[in-house]
Amino acid sequence: MTFARRMLQQAQRVSGRSAAPVLKWMERCAEGAASTAHGHKLPGLKTLQDMPGPSVGSFAWDLFAKRGLSRLHDLQLEGVNRYGPMWKASFGPILTVHVADPVLIEQVLRQEGQHPMRSDLSSWKDYRKLRGHHYGLLTSEGEEWQTVRSLLGKHMLRPKAVEVYDETLNSVVSDLIAKLRFSRNPQGLVTDIASEFYRFGLEGISSVLFESRIGCLDQVVPEETERFIQSINTMFVMTLLTMAMPSWLHRLLPKPWSVFCQCWDFMFEFAKGHIDQRLKTEAEKLARGEKVEGRYLTYYLSQTSMPIKTVYSNVTELLLAGVDTISSTLSWSLYELSRHPEVQASLRSEVLAVLQGRRVAEAADVAHMPLLKAVVKEVLRLYPVIPANARVNTEKEISVGGYLLPKNTLITLCHFATSRDPAVFTNPDEFQPHRWLNKDQTHHPYASVPFGVGKRSCIGRRIAELELYLAIARILIEFEVKPDPEGVSVKPMTRTLLVPENVISLQFMER
Numbered sequence: 001m002t003f004a005r006r007m008l009q010q011a012q013r014v015s016g017r018s019a020a021p022v023l024k025w026m027e028r029c030a031e032g033a034a035s036t037a038h039g040h041k042l043p044g045l046k047t048l049q050d051m052p053g054p055s056v057g058s059f060a061w062d063l064f065a066k067r068g069l070s071r072l073h074d075l076q077l078e079g080v081n082r083y084g085p086m087w088k089a090s091f092g093p094i095l096t097v098h099v100a101d102p103v104l105i106e107q108v109l110r111q112e113g114q115h116p117m118r119s120d121l122s123s124w125k126d127y128r129k130l131r132g133h134h135y136g137l138l139t140s141e142g143e144e145w146q147t148v149r150s151l152l153g154k155h156m157l158r159p160k161a162v163e164v165y166d167e168t169l170n171s172v173v174s175d176l177i178a179k180l181r182f183s184r185n186p187q188g189l190v191t192d193i194a195s196e197f198y199r200f201g202l203e204g205i206s207s208v209l210f211e212s213r214i215g216c217l218d219q220v221v222p223e224e225t226e227r228f229i230q231s232i233n234t235m236f237v238m239t240l241l242t243m244a245m246p247s248w249l250h251r252l253l254p255k256p257w258s259v260f261c262q263c264w265d266f267m268f269e270f271a272k273g274h275i276d277q278r279l280k281t282e283a284e285k286l287a288r289g290e291k292v293e294g295r296y297l298t299y300y301l302s303q304t305s306m307p308i309k310t311v312y313s314n315v316t317e318l319l320l321a322g323v324d325t326i327s328s329t330l331s332w333s334l335y336e337l338s339r340h341p342e343v344q345a346s347l348r349s350e351v352l353a354v355l356q357g358r359r360v361a362e363a364a365d366v367a368h369m370p371l372l373k374a375v376v377k378e379v380l381r382l383y384p385v386i387p388a389n390a391r392v393n394t395e396k397e398i399s400v401g402g403y404l405l406p407k408n409t410l411i412t413l414c415h416f417a418t419s420r421d422p423a424v425f426t427n428p429d430e431f432q433p434h435r436w437l438n439k440d441q442t443h444h445p446y447a448s449v450p451f452g453v454g455k456r457s458c459i460g461r462r463i464a465e466l467e468l469y470l471a472i473a474r475i476l477i478e479f480e481v482k483p484d485p486e487g488v489s490v491k492p493m494t495r496t497l498l499v500p501e502n503v504i505s506l507q508f509m510e511r
């Protein structure tokens with residue numbers, strides 16, 4: 001029996017009766033909050049009461065009893081089929097409006113204010129408040145967010161600033177290649193590539209953050225690194241559960257919240273340990289009269305007047321953001337390339353033609369590799385690692401798709417659904433990277449937005465893309481990637497992020 005199921009049953013046992021009245025009450029609260037917030041109806045615009053959607057009870061049933069938490073991406077598709085492009089649903093205590101049409105997603109994002117907010121009721125924020133940590137870029141809001149965003153943007157968003165990381169990242173890619181060779185069985189099979197790529201993701205983002213290596217791709221991985229990876233995994237599983245549980249359930253069933261906090265505790269400790277170590281080395285250099293000139297993100301952060309606690313929280317969040325995102329996207333890329341040998345062959349030819357005898361691509365080479373970029377775009381269309389984004393209209397009520405959304409509505413942007421919409425993409429479930437190169441096939445610009453759009457979009461996008469391009473190009477130079485002869489087709493599942501449901505194993509045959 002799943003933990004969530006036990007949770008609901010226990011709630012029923014404790015209350016001594018069916019949970020139905022509780023669910024009805026939650027439904028009324030959610031609706032009530034929405035209607036009193038706007039209070040009036042503008043001519044021609046519909047209100048939240050008019051919006052279709054499942055009842056609290058049936059959505060909770062889908063979530064907990066029908067494995068809905070791991071199928072949230074599929075629930076987007078089911079939602080569009082049942083209710084059309086806009087519907088409301090209550091996720092635990094939170095009422096959210098789902099928007100699943102590129103035109104409507106654009107309407108929401110074009111109305112965002114000066115300091116866009118993703119989500120107001122995040123358990124991530126609650127944890128930081130509880131422990132007295134500061135917020136990082138993922139969790140901060142308003143002016144506080146703007147200050148760090150502007151600072152990091154200079155080093156993470158400008159193409160020239162990101163190019164400087166290619167040497168560092170290439171050294172991590174070299175270690176990945178060696179690790180793949182080491183992990184192969186005699187038939188060339190590497191079992192569970194995502195776990196190898198997790199370590200690659202963590203080593204990659206660490207190298208950019210600390211300009212030093214932390215041994216994730218060594219043959220024996222340091223224990224604390226393994227624990228960090230485990231903490232991220234468990235934290236993501238617990239994120240949805242803790243958010244879906246109303247706070248009174250946290251008291252009845254403390255385990256999800258306490259496990260969630262333990263994971264964060266370890267992640268903060270891990271980041272702090274590495275930052276302190278790095279800053280100590282710099283201080284020692286300075287004391288010896290040596291010049292200190294860092295080209296890494298922790299250095300830039302520590303050179304400002306921001307409190308050290310803000311540096312800790314930002315580095316923790318950047319470390320976290322760089323692991324699953326890379327691991328999952330790289331796993332799906334190679335999975336799809338192994339199943340489409342003709343695309344793999346074309347891509348390899350493109351890389352070889354640009355490199356002209358070299359084996360290691362540099363950032364500048366990527367500009368001449370349109371198919372490589374199209375492959376990553378297509379992978380992120382099919383498997384957007386963050387399957388739904390969110391916005392809260394904190395400044396004013398807004399009109400979207402003929403509805404008036406009261407101020408402070410949580411709006412879920414269902415871009416998994418839009419990127420699989422047959423009305424937008426022909427053969428939407430098929431891996432066809434050439435669709436991005438065909439000038440006759442144009443798509444609505446908000447139909448596939450895996451990195452988000454606008455002021456609050458992914459700040460790690462350029463680093464992530466560079467890391468993926470360098471890794472894929474080199475893997476194809478070194479190996480022919482083939483499917484596991486005994487493998488099955490793998491579907492995605494939601495674990496806050498979209499990840500492969502089953503282990504992906506692939507053959508890496510020497511070229």
Ligand code: HEM
Binds near residue numbers: 205325385457
């Ligand atoms: C394939 C890789 C990645 C994907 C698909 C991805 C996707 C996203 C998305 C959808 C958002 C939310 C954007 C929005 O609200 O509009 C986001 C935010 C963010 N991402 Fe990424 N990401 C990736 C890799 C990375 C990496 C490698 C880093 C770190 C270097 C990173 C750091 C961040 C941060 C800090 C934010 C919060 C930005 C803010 O609130 O200002 N991401 N990402």
